[in-house]
Amino acid sequence: MMKKEDILKFYSKYRLFVFPAVVALSSLLLIVWVILPQTIKLLTNQATRNDLLHKSQFLEVKAQTLETLDQGDLSKKVEYALNAYPSGKDFGNVLGIIQRITTHTGFSIVSFNVGGSKGSGDQNYSISLQLIGSRQLISTLLNSLEKAPRLMKVDSIEVSQATGIQGAEVNLGLSVLFSPLPQNFGTVDSPLPELSQNEEELLVRLAGAQEGVGITRGEGEIPLTTPRGKANPFE
Numbered sequence: 001m002m003k004k005e006d007i008l009k010f011y012s013k014y015r016l017f018v019f020p021a022v023v024a025l026s027s028l029l030l031i032v033w034v035i036l037p038q039t040i041k042l043l044t045n046q047a048t049r050n051d052l053l054h055k056s057q058f059l060e061v062k063a064q065t066l067e068t069l070d071q072g073d074l075s076k077k078v079e080y081a082l083n084a085y086p087s088g089k090d091f092g093n094v095l096g097i098i099q100r101i102t103t104h105t106g107f108s109i110v111s112f113n114v115g116g117s118k119g120s121g122d123q124n125y126s127i128s129l130q131l132i133g134s135r136q137l138i139s140t141l142l143n144s145l146e147k148a149p150r151l152m153k154v155d156s157i158e159v160s161q162a163t164g165i166q167g168a169e170v171n172l173g174l175s176v177l178f179s180p181l182p183q184n185f186g187t188v189d190s191p192l193p194e195l196s197q198n199e200e201e202l203l204v205r206l207a208g209a210q211e212g213v214g215i216t217r218g219e220g221e222i223p224l225t226t227p228r229g230k231a232n233p234f235e
Contacts, residue, residue, distance in 0.1 A: 058189060089176070097150050106133050107137070
């Protein structure tokens with residue numbers, strides 16, 4: 001064990017080296033254990049503050065945008081979209097539309113059968129129709145079905161001469177589309193979705209179809225009023 005005199009002698013001999021080394025070591029410990037953690041914490045707090053400020057400004061702009069929305073117009077657009085592309089199969093509404101279209105185009109329904117989904121998806125179902133009517137009005141019937149206020153498409157058609165009566169026998173295969181409502185409408189800080197120009201034009205066409213646009217037959221126009229779909233779930 002070194003004596004006090006030896007320590008003093010060692011210090012006197014090497015003090016030019018010992019003192020700077022002690023200061024350097026103390027400074028290093030101070031930096032590692034005090035200054036560096038405080039600096040990191042300060043930078044983290046600054047980043048959190050900036051993030052909160054950005055979110056606050058974003059939410060303020062979003063709230064102002066929501067206040068400027070026309071709720072009546074938005075509700076109508078949702079109604080048109082849900083009537084044309086509902087969340088369920090809505091058999092009654094589809095049957096009513098088909099009955100009106102076939103009647104107004106001069107066709108009579110002989111049979112009406114509902115089947116399962118076509119293809120790999122489960123958001124459609126098939127309808128088979130057997131109709132009797134004028135061969136000259138088949139194109140009008142097909143156009144009216146394709147432009148119906150409920151999304152459906154003609155998958156197949158067979159035309160033959162009706163047995164025992166005048167007119168044509170038409171066998172139609174239709175696909176009727178539907179889609180469940182989304183379960184996630186976005187988070188509070190997600191951007192507000194905006195309708196594109198094509199989507200706006202599509203809503204205008206849907207509105208025209210659902211507000212009673214007529215079916216052209218011959219020289220005149222026959223008004224077609226369809227039943228409304230399910231109630232607006234956003235109201």
